[in-house]
Amino acid sequence: MSSGSPLRGAGMSSGSPRPHADPGTAPRPERRVGAARLDGLGTTVFTEMTALAVRTGSINLGQGFPDTDGPSSVIEAAVLALRGGENQYAPLPGVPALREAVFEHQRRNYGLEPEDVLVTFGATEAIAAALLALCDPGDEVVVLEPYYDSYPACIAFAGARRRQVTLRPPEFALDADALRAAIGPRARVMLLNTPHNPTGRVLDRAELELIAAACVEHDLVCLSDEVYEHLVYEGEHIPPATLPGMAERTLTISSVGKSFSFTGWKVGWCSGPADLVAATRTVKQYLTFAGGTPLQHAAAAALRLPSTYLEALRGELLGRRDRLCAGLVAAGLRPFVPAGTYFVNADVGTDAAAFCAELPERCGIVAIPTSVFYDDAAAAPTLARFAFCKREEVIDEAANRLAGLPSAQLRQ
Numbered sequence: 001m002s003s004g005s006p007l008r009g010a011g012m013s014s015g016s017p018r019p020h021a022d023p024g025t026a027p028r029p030e031r032r033v034g035a036a037r038l039d040g041l042g043t044t045v046f047t048e049m050t051a052l053a054v055r056t057g058s059i060n061l062g063q064g065f066p067d068t069d070g071p072s073s074v075i076e077a078a079v080l081a082l083r084g085g086e087n088q089y090a091p092l093p094g095v096p097a098l099r100e101a102v103f104e105h106q107r108r109n110y111g112l113e114p115e116d117v118l119v120t121f122g123a124t125e126a127i128a129a130a131l132l133a134l135c136d137p138g139d140e141v142v143v144l145e146p147y148y149d150s151y152p153a154c155i156a157f158a159g160a161r162r163r164q165v166t167l168r169p170p171e172f173a174l175d176a177d178a179l180r181a182a183i184g185p186r187a188r189v190m191l192l193n194t195p196h197n198p199t200g201r202v203l204d205r206a207e208l209e210l211i212a213a214a215c216v217e218h219d220l221v222c223l224s225d226e227v228y229e230h231l232v233y234e235g236e237h238i239p240p241a242t243l244p245g246m247a248e249r250t251l252t253i254s255s256v257g258k259s260f261s262f263t264g265w266k267v268g269w270c271s272g273p274a275d276l277v278a279a280t281r282t283v284k285q286y287l288t289f290a291g292g293t294p295l296q297h298a299a300a301a302a303l304r305l306p307s308t309y310l311e312a313l314r315g316e317l318l319g320r321r322d323r324l325c326a327g328l329v330a331a332g333l334r335p336f337v338p339a340g341t342y343f344v345n346a347d348v349g350t351d352a353a354a355f356c357a358e359l360p361e362r363c364g365i366v367a368i369p370t371s372v373f374y375d376d377a378a379a380a381p382t383l384a385r386f387a388f389c390k391r392e393e394v395i396d397e398a399a400n401r402l403a404g405l406p407s408a409q410l411r412q
């Protein structure tokens with residue numbers, strides 16, 4: 001008789017459980033726990049790399065979170081809301097002040113007049129709820145790769161299939177033929193991200209026109225993840241919803257995390273045509289209903305900050321981008337200078353997965369192999385992604401540590 005408690009459905013052949021088996025040491029019979037839709041979804045690379053950074057005392061340039069707080073006036077707005085009795089469920093669509101601020105933001109920055117706005121638990125929830133709302137099992141979602149890691153997971157949760165359009169180094173440009181090839185008869189959604197994580201590309205007008213034409217021709221809904229909308233250093237951010245034929249088919253998604261350095265608040269929103277917002281709201285209603293009421297009030301204050309705040313943030317991040325790129329070059333790596341986001345990819349001249357696995361021990365830095373964001377692992381095997389949303393002294397220290405690596409090894 002095997003030791004340990006028998007598990008329902010685990011195929012134990014006979015006998016009753018031994019009453020005093022130590023649950024800490026008894027081997028567990030094999031059992032299937034997760035549903036099939038979880039296949040291939042383990043711990044995210046960010047969780048693993050952040051744990052590695054903590055364990056090795058490394059500088060974490062793996063996960064994209066700033067190491068300073070956002071504006072103190074926004075923190076004060078949160079404190080005021082907390083002390084002012086804003087501590088119960090928010091209305092399902094979000095607190096009116098934030099919804100109004102999102103309408104204004106879209107109008108002021110892009111001339112957009114969305115029909116409706118839904119506040120969500122970060123952009124992440126908007127993406128998940130929208131995919132669950134829009135896709136039937138077997139539908140296809142056309143998505144740029146490399147992609148943010150929640151995309152394939154949420155597409156799988158919806159029972160849909162992803163069809164990738166691969167952005168390849170060094171330009172990471174959209175290829176018209178690849179786009180065309182990815183759109184089949186079951187295509188339902190075009191899931192876009194510009195400015196684009198992890199490549200740092202800001203899609204240009206010609207590329208967006210190709211996408212818009214494809215969406216119109218194939219009657220696709222466009223989910224446009226624009227969380228880096230204000231972190232653009234070269235070129236301009238063009239929301240897909242501003243292109244002809246797109247406002248009526250685009251759900252635009254953003255959040256307070258990147259633009260205002262409050263990634264831990266997880267306050268996001270989506271805006272667009274009433275029917276797309278309503279469908280997303282229907283799912284969101286049963287996922288979390290509503291959350292973070294005081295932080296929603298503070299997010300409204302963030303969106304109403306004068307434009308000088310965002311100009312200053314961009315200026316700071318641009319300086320940090322250039323500092324980190326100079327450090328990477330000095331260490332013998334080849335950075336692809338990004339036009340947007342706060343990530344830079346560098347060619348490390350060797351297998352980046354092995355390089356990133358060894359980097360914490362070798363020099364106390366954590367970076368992410370860009371290949372983890374691709375289905376096509378051969379598309380960028382020698383690229384590593386570094387985040388530059390860190391204080392200047394942290395970036396300088398990272399550059400010093402990288403400079404200590406034997407350059408011959410880096411260039412091999």
Ligand SMILES: Cc1ncc(COP(=O)(O)O)c(C=O)c1O
Pocket residue numbers: 064121122123124125148193197225227254255256257263266267268
């Ligand atoms: C492209 C992209 N979309 C969405 C998110 C998540 O946004 P939020 O923290 O608002 O859920 C991130 C965070 O890194 C991201 O890079």
